[in-house]
Amino acid sequence: xxxxxxxxxxxxGWMILMVSSCESIxxxxxxxxxxxxxxxxxxxxxxxxxxxxxxxxxxxxxVTGYWNYNLGKALTNKVEIVxxxxxxxTFTFVGTLGAEFFEKTIDVQVNVLDTPLDQDWYDLVSDAxxxxxxxxxxxxxxxxxxxxxxxxxxxxxxxxWWNAGGDCCPxxxxxxxxxxxxxxxxxxxxxxxxxxxxxxxxxVLDIANKTLQVNGANILGAEEPRGNPNGLYQIIxxxxxxxxxxxxxxxxxxxxxxxxxxxx
Numbered sequence: 001x002x003x004x005x006x007x008x009x010x011x012x013g014w015m016i017l018m019v020s021s022c023e024s025i026x027x028x029x030x031x032x033x034x035x036x037x038x039x040x041x042x043x044x045x046x047x048x049x050x051x052x053x054x055x056x057x058x059x060x061x062x063v064t065g066y067w068n069y070n071l072g073k074a075l076t077n078k079v080e081i082v083x084x085x086x087x088x089x090t091f092t093f094v095g096t097l098g099a100e101f102f103e104k105t106i107d108v109q110v111n112v113l114d115t116p117l118d119q120d121w122y123d124l125v126s127d128a129x130x131x132x133x134x135x136x137x138x139x140x141x142x143x144x145x146x147x148x149x150x151x152x153x154x155x156x157x158x159x160x161w162w163n164a165g166g167d168c169c170p171x172x173x174x175x176x177x178x179x180x181x182x183x184x185x186x187x188x189x190x191x192x193x194x195x196x197x198x199x200x201x202x203x204v205l206d207i208a209n210k211t212l213q214v215n216g217a218n219i220l221g222a223e224e225p226r227g228n229p230n231g232l233y234q235i236i237x238x239x240x241x242x243x244x245x246x247x248x249x250x251x252x253x254x255x256x257x258x259x260x261x262x263x264x
Contacts, residue, residue, distance in 0.1 A: 076187020132181025
């Protein structure tokens, strides 16, 4: 009996040792801020004329994030941009201090567009960027047999499925127009007819991704289910004389294509 008690004690002690050795050692680490928002240094560098070639830099060690420069985002602490809008613009750095996220802004004054823009900007708003440019449908406003507002193959913006505008059923704003300019901001103005009250909005031209984002209003012919409620369109073609926009999957489940030309 004594031998059994000793054996039981040894087994019990061995089990306790095994359980103890299997317990994980938790070394709790808490994130800490490396600085304060006030300690984050944002710098904008331009030439003496306050031109539109701008270097945006976040110079504080231990802070990471990205720049939102209104017309796009740069996933880095430093970026050089050719900004197309004269006047005062506000750029935002979004980042983390270590334990918390933050946003901080810097204002930049652009007095002169002394660095040429990408040609797409001039095609969209004209060389007179502040005055801007007005676009209309390349056809209509009555059915005219032409292709300027139509249902398309989701994989082919020119793959005609139904020539709605040209054959029978143009949009209600077929006689309207829309204006793009860079007068202090990227401004978009929509008119649903020749003498209509303007609806003000804004736009983002993403040249790298070939998209046009319209906010606060929408393009001509965006009536449901043909348009895109979030205002984002693929740019299929953009020249001085023609603009082709496309969505591959609208609310009706098809592609849709818009073709515009400048107002003379």
